[in-house]
Amino acid sequence: MFEGGGIINELFIERLNYLIYVVLLLIGLHAMIAKNNLIKKLIGMSIFQTAIILFYVSVGVKEGATIPIYLPEHDPHGSHASHSDGNETEQSNHGPVVLDAELVKGYSNPLPHVLMLTAIVVGVATLGLALALCLRIYQGYGTIEEDEILAKIEKQEMRSNPSDVLKSADSSKQATSRSAKSVSKPKVSSPRSSKRSKASPKTKAKTTTTTTKAKTSGAKSVSPKRKVAASKSTTTGSKKSPAKPKTAASKSTTKAKPKPRAKPKAKPTARAKATSNAKKATASKPKPKTPKK
Amino acid sequence: MMENAIAWILIFPLFGSVACAILGMGNKKICYPIAVLSMAGSLWAGIEALRQVIASEEHTISYIFGGWTLDQYPRGVGIEFYADILGILITLVVLGVGLIVAIYSKLPVQEETPGKEPLFYTLFLLQITGLAGICLTGDAFNLYVLIEVAALTGYGLIAMGSNRAAAATFNYVMLGTIGASLYLLGVGYIYIKTGTLNMIGIQQAIEANGLADSATMQVAFVLVGIGILIKMAFFPFHAWLPNAYCNAPTTTSCLLAPLVTKVMIYVMIRMVLSVFGVEFSFESTMWVDVMPWLVVVAILCAAVMALAQREIKRMLAYLIVAEVGYMVGGIWIYNYYGFIGSIFHIISDACMTLCLFLGAGLILRKAKTTKFDGLRGLFGKMPLTMTGFFIGGFSIIGLPPTCGFFSKWYLITGGMVSQRWEYMVVLMFSTMVMVVLFFRLIERIHLAVTESGENLGHGHGDLGLNAEQTRFDEGPLSMLIPLLVSATIVIVVGIYNQDVVSLIEIFLSDYNLPRGTGH
Secondary structure (H helix, E strand, O other), rough: OOOOOOHHHHHHHHOHHHHHHHHHHHHHHHHHHOOOEEHHHHHHHHHHHHHHHHHHHHOOOOOOOOOOOOOOOOOOOOOOHHOOOOOOOOHHHHHOOOOHHHHHHHEEOOOOHHHHHHHOOOOOOHHHHHHHHHHHHHHHHOOHHHHHHHHHHHHHHHHHHHHHHHOOHHHHHHHHHHHHHHHHHHOOOHHHHHHHHHOOOOHHHHHHHHHHHHHHHHOOHHHHHHHHHHHHHHHHHHOOOOOOOOHHHHHHHHHOOOOOOHHHHHHHHHHOOHHHHHHHHHHHOOOOOOOOO | HHHHHHHHHHHHHHHHHHHHHHHHHHHHHHHHHHHHHHHHHHHHHHHHHHHHHHOOOEEEEEEHHHHHHOOOOOOOOOOEEEEEEEEEHHHHHHHHHHHHHHOHHHHHHHHOOOOHHHHHHHHHHHHHHHHHHHHEEOEEEHHHHHHHHHHHHHHHHHHHHOOOHHHHHHHHHHHHHHHHHHHHHHHHHHHHHOOOOOOHHHHHHHHOOOHHHHHHHHHHHHHHHHHHHHOOOHHHHHHHHHHHHHHHOOOHHHHHHHHHHHHHHHHHHHHHHHHOOHHHHHHHHOHHHHHHHHHHHHHHHHHHHOHHHHHHHHHHHHHHHHHHHHHHHHOOOOHHHHHHHHHHHHHHHHHHHHHHHHHHHHHHHHHHEHHHHHHOOOOOHHHHHHHHHHHHHHHHHOOOOOOOHHHHHHHHHHHOOOOOHHHHHHHHHHHHHHHHHHHHHHHHHHHEOOOOOOOOOOOOOOOOOOHHHEEEEEEEOHHHHHHHHHHHHHHHHHOHHHHHHHHHHHOOOOOOOOOOOOO
16 A cells, blocks of 8 residues: 555545545634634634535546536437437437446436535525624624623623512522622633723723613613614724624614614623623622723 | 325425415514414324324335336435334424414514514424424435524524524534534435435445445444534533523424424434444444443433523523433433333423423513522412423423323333443433422422522411412413413323334334343
8 A cells, every 4th residue: 555655646646635625624613613703603614514515526526527418429319319219119208218337437426516506505594694693693792702792691691680580689699699600701701802892992981881870770771871882883893803794883883773672682782891801890799880991 | 185295294384484474574464374374284294194104004105206206216316205103203293393382472473573473484384394304304415404494494593582592593503504514424425335315225225235344334424423413412512502592582492492402313313223224323333332321421411500500491401401311322222112212202302391491481471580589479370381381390300190201211111121220320310300400490489488598478378479479360372272282292192102102113113123131
């Protein structure tokens, strides 16, 4: 096997396709699991699916074969056919005809390619749906970085805890105990997120004031906060990842208002601006003020 | 029309979804009746198909789309739908759950996703089409497409919830795509080796060409297996499930929770028994040595995590993960009784999970919370709902008249016969955890003492609630009746367990499974 560079030959020349497919598959898998940005994850997903398509297409490749459409000399319904067997019955003019094994050799197998047409369609559908989800997430949380989303979710849950339960006495106790448990999660947020929270000091000042209001007045007063949320999302949107979310941001400013359902969700984004402060904020739970940077 | 019953099972929901999408643009109110009617039609076709399957000689029906008859063309030309007893039973479960949830969905859909009813019901019916198709198809690649149909619609349904749901769905999309793609890759390797995608054709090729030792087939088996395990939320791959099901709209979690994971377990049974064959799956691979231990870890972790939850829906989500462990274990202890238990547990678990999630939806609607501390006095307020909910709970625990008892009985018998003691022990342990879970819930409802030990009541029997909070106040009938029906089904399936088991035995008699102490 090793003589004459046999293994090199086999790996890099005869089976180069398969090698590339494995490498692509792993690149895609790595991106899907390890990347923090949701769009990068989606790019990884596309690479992952494309790798599988490459695999299938490689399976279907055949040296010197042609597309599986009857060659003129094989066509049982064409002009050649009438010469070769004139006595063919009326019935055999319809429907598929089985060719001899010898004749089939010149055609490549269409099945893997056809399967991949379906797989491509499925992949496009998945990608489209995932992009739509990204848009939703961006409108809801104002970011598409996974760690920041997690931190915001964490904060949101902590805030919603006390208001959910009927009696406040026991539930607040429970909420604090749970928040103490879940403090460990925001640790995930990378130093990058703290950088970003510096991005717009003006809106940040506004958010701190509105959040204190939110604490005192319960969950009812919404309108000023929502404005902040919208303006904030535009600023962050223009700051980072300018490719896609820019349009999303501009949309969210215009669209956020008529949608009544976006209300309670848009709220926390204003407050959760200072994501890197999540840890400190949870530690000092009873105090409504978010600590300054 | 009768001879095409298998096709009708899919045609009803498929065209129903198209009708919802088109007619729903004009009148949103029309979607709900369309959904209920197409589900009813589909269920009727399903029952008809079951009758035909039982009546047929070999207890199978082969239905090839597009007129590619088996006597004119070799097997594998055209897409074959292949209904044996297993497939048709699980299809009936899918359709039954679909019908009940469709009836239940009237109010929650209007309230939680106002203005989006046509979209919701379109996805709902497509989801049923995908799931029922998975159970019926006889083609490995077709199975992939249908898995993706079910998954994509599932993503859409879950993401209709809050923003939190959208974030959870994104994780689900990632893991779901990895799972389905790995399955697709495995199918590619199968195709390289066997040259066919037809499930029966693959099985015949493996036997005829002696592919049991082929490395390619081993790789295919691992890829397909891991893909399915990810899709069914088996323990290390379960991360997508709890968040997705907890934050989804009520109706969505009622539909997906009982069905998606169970249908994937059906796929695993199908792969193990019908595609790769008993001999290949259990003799040529190492899975039979490894999987029972993975199952032990899975059940233990899921049960402990369920114990840590303080919220009904989240607790139920972890229970699903534990139940998945039960069923996978039933397959891999490699025993006749284990398989009976596993298949029966698919049916009973679908019934009882449905029951629990319907109940949780009603509780959420009335009590405005599903956290444990908000449940005080609910038995007085909504006795019927809580009765239905706890019938589901008792079935999860495995109390005798309910179906959960009998399926667990077969699983434990299988573990005993094949001398998989670790599996038996962990089943017992998780049963005890579930006893704790549900009786703790009952305690929370009946006692004034909160989790933190604080007493809110004054004296014996006082829950610390005023008359307003304990007044009889049941949920709307369109939601209550499906819950009570599903609770009845849980008990009826339990009482008539022998009939179900005898059907499963007919199916398993085709396969050579060890009945005594084998391994």
